[in-house]
Amino acid sequence: MNEFIMDKIESKFGYVSVIGATNVGKSTLLNNLIGQKISIVTRKKQTTRNKIIGIFCEKKSQVVIIDTPGIFQPKRKLDRAMVAAAWSTINDADLIIIMLEANKTIESNTLILKHLKESRSIDKKKLICVINKIDLVRKDNLLYFMNEARALINSEEFFLISALNGDGVKDLKSHLSNNIPLGVWLYPKDQITDIPYRLLASEIVREKLMNVLHQELPYELAVETESWNELDDNSIRIDMLVYVNKLGQKKILIGSNGSNIKKIGTMARKEIKDMLGKNVHLFIYVKVQNNWDNNPNYFKTLGLKYNV
Ligand SMILES: Nc1nc2c(ncn2[C@@H]2O[C@H](COP(=O)(O)OP(=O)(O)OP(=O)(O)O)[C@@H](O)[C@H]2O)c(=O)[nH]1
Ligand SMILES: [Mg+2]
Structure with a gap:
């Protein structure tokens, strides 16, 4: 048997879904595993709105990590779609990571545990x-937390990490x-995501x-x-629209004399430029669109999905 066929037989390919309550650090973990920022991270809850894919290769394995919106009690239509997407x-996942945050009580991770029990x-x-x-936690508290988690989660694999x-x-x-199972790699070796730059760029603006x-x-x-x-000089002009529901929100967002929007634009432009390795001209417009x-x-x- 030649070497090429051997390689094909031994290669592994699989999907790993990361689920957990909102703000536990799912996106931070995805970025750490991939070694590059793909999924936006903020201190606020409900940051991730859709499935974000990151891909890494290690030895003969290609692993596709799926970062998901957090699990929370949905109120509006968009929330329901986010939770359903998670x-x-x-x-479809070959492995499922359920992420908990050790700096909170086990009870505050309860919503996800309740779902998992179901x-x-x-x-x-x-x-x-x-x-x-x-x-963020002392060793003794961590052991206590771990025991509580073991009693609640139907798994044999427990990892203690700091995604940060x-x-x-x-x-x-x-x-x-x-x-992950044996299988042929579905992506080229150096591909780290399948999200188009247009969406990655708009996510960077949303993070700021x-x-x-x-x-x-x-x-x-x-x-x-x-x-x-x-553009002809190899730079890129990007026009972004930010939708808000009300005129008052538009005013706050822009800030006095455009101070907020300038700050956001500067930070986002720099990050998009680094991501693309090209000069970027970024224009951000704010539009009131009731019920966006x-x-x-x-x-x-x-x-x-729209109707869930
Ligand atoms: N100290 C500490 N902070 C962390 C760690 N992991 C994530 N964080 C912080 O926790 C906050 C939330 O992180 P995210 O990665 O956005 O969390 P998420 O689970 O993706 O949140 P949603 O997308 O809103 O569901 C950010 O401020 C992170 O910097 C960690 O290991 N240690
Ligand atoms: Mg996230």
Whole structure:
């Protein structure tokens, strides 16, 4: 048998879905595993709105990590679609990471645990419990938390990590690489995501908006790349639309003398420039569109189901 065929037989390929309550650090883990920022991260809840895919290769394995919106009690239509998107990834996943945050009580992770109890049908062998944010807790508290988690989660694999500083992530990465099934790689070796740049760029703008704005406003907006043009000098002109529901929100978002929008634009432009390795001209417009969060086109852009 020649070497090429051997390689094909031994190669592994699999999907790993990361689920957990909102804000536990799922996107931070995805970025750490891939070694590059793909999924936006903020201190605020409900940051991720759709499924984000990151791909890494280790030895003979190609692992596709699926970062999902957090599991929370949905109120509006968009929330329901986000939570449904998170659960839907479980069906196709070869391994499922359920992420908990150790700096909170086990009860505050309860919503996801309750759902998991209802989903006992999940094959125990597929389930990996990852306890994150260990950098924030004392060792004795951590052991206590771990015991509580063991009693509640139907899994044999428990990992203690800090997705922020990388503690424990290497072991988790090896575990994922070793435990996905045999299969042919579906992506080229150097591909790290399948999300188009247009969407990645609009997510970067949304991250900056979420960081700069307070209270409810971060949840009341959407960002869309309206146009993307390569210019003669090899730079790129990107026009973004930010949708808000009310005129008052537009005023707050822009800030006095445009201070907010300038700050957001500067931060986002730099990050998009670094991502593309090209000079970027970024224009951000704010548009009042009542009920943008019920607009089927927005759901479509994010790959979310409209009626769930
Ligand atoms: N101290 C500490 N903070 C962390 C760790 N992992 C994530 N964080 C922080 O927790 C916050 C939420 O992180 P995200 O990665 O956005 O969490 P998420 O689970 O993707 O959140 P949603 O997308 O909103 O569901 C951010 O401020 C992160 O910097 C960790 O290991 N230690
Ligand atoms: Mg996230």
